Amino acid sequence: EAQVTQNPRYLITVTGKKLTVTCSQNMNHEYMSWYRQDPGLGLRQIYYSMNVEVTDKGDVPEGYKVSRKEKRNFPLILESPSPNQTSLYFCASRRSGGADTDTQYFGPGTRLTVL
Amino acid sequence: GDSVTQMEGPVTLSEEAFLTINCTYTATGYPSLFWYVQYPGEGLQLLLKATKADDKGSNKGFEATYRKETTSFHLEKGSVQVSDSAVYFCALSRYNKLIFGAGTRLAVHP
Numbered sequence: 143e144a145q146v147t148q149n150p151r152y153l154i155t156v157t158g159k160k161l162t163v164t165c166s167q168n169m170n171h172e173y174m175s176w177y178r179q180d181p182g183l184g185l186r187q188i189y190y191s192m193n194v195e196v197t198d199k200g201d202v203p204e205g206y207k208v209s210r211k212e213k214r215n216f217p218l219i220l221e222s223p224s225p226n227q228t229s230l231y232f233c234a235s236r237r238s239g240g241a242d243t244d245t246q247y248f249g250p251g252t253r254l255t256v257l
Numbered sequence: 258g259d260s261v262t263q264m265e266g267p268v269t270l271s272e273e274a275f276l277t278i279n280c281t282y283t284a285t286g287y288p289s290l291f292w293y294v295q296y297p298g299e300g301l302q303l304l305l306k307a308t309k310a311d312d313k314g315s316n317k318g319f320e321a322t323y324r325k326e327t328t329s330f331h332l333e334k335g336s337v338q339v340s341d342s343a344v345y346f347c348a349l350s351r352y353n354k355l356i357f358g359a360g361t362r363l364a365v366h367p
């Protein structure tokens with residue numbers, strides 16, 4: 143089954159404790175992206191990657207890092223989480239060539255609480 | 258800059274009622290437009306899309322038409338079911354991201 147997976151699905155942590163949220167897709171998509179969802183704001187892009195070793199900032203990158211060492215994986219790293227990073231996080235992917243290159247497919251989400 | 262504006266919710270309807278969720282956008286050019294749905298406790302699923310003016314996207318009884326003249330992409334369904342209760346997001350595709358509206362929560366009661 144074609145899908146985007148994220149782990150963990152739920153995480154409660156404390157301020158300053160480094161964490162990583164993993165994202166993996168099995169569709170051989172070149173493009174991957176991270177969004178955060180906050181009430182009243184919809185989803186906002188954090189970082190995106192056009193391909194392996196190619197990453198760029200989205201609209202709200204402060205406090206986050208990413209890496210893209212393999213095509214299928216795109217982890218989101220919070221080196222020193224703060225309470226304002228409490229949010230619902232989504233990973234997404236899409237193809238970059240051929241048909242339907244503008245449709246993004248989303249993972250199930252990771253609900254993060256930073257105390 | 259580009260933006261998407263959705264009607265505020267929640268929208269509360271009885272089963273079999275007609276649904277409209279308004280969505281307007283501001284963008285240069287002609288971006289693709291999308292409706293995504295988020296069922297309780299789940300991630301986002303693509304509901305429908307339209308890629309050019311006057312295109313109609315449809316899926317599961319939902320429809321939306323890309324209206325360039327009014328910069329709108331309103332979501333409609335003729336007869337909602339309890340199982341349609343969810344949050345609906347309108348979005349446009351721009352460069353390397355999706356730009357989302359704030360979302361509209363729909364609650365359908367028996």
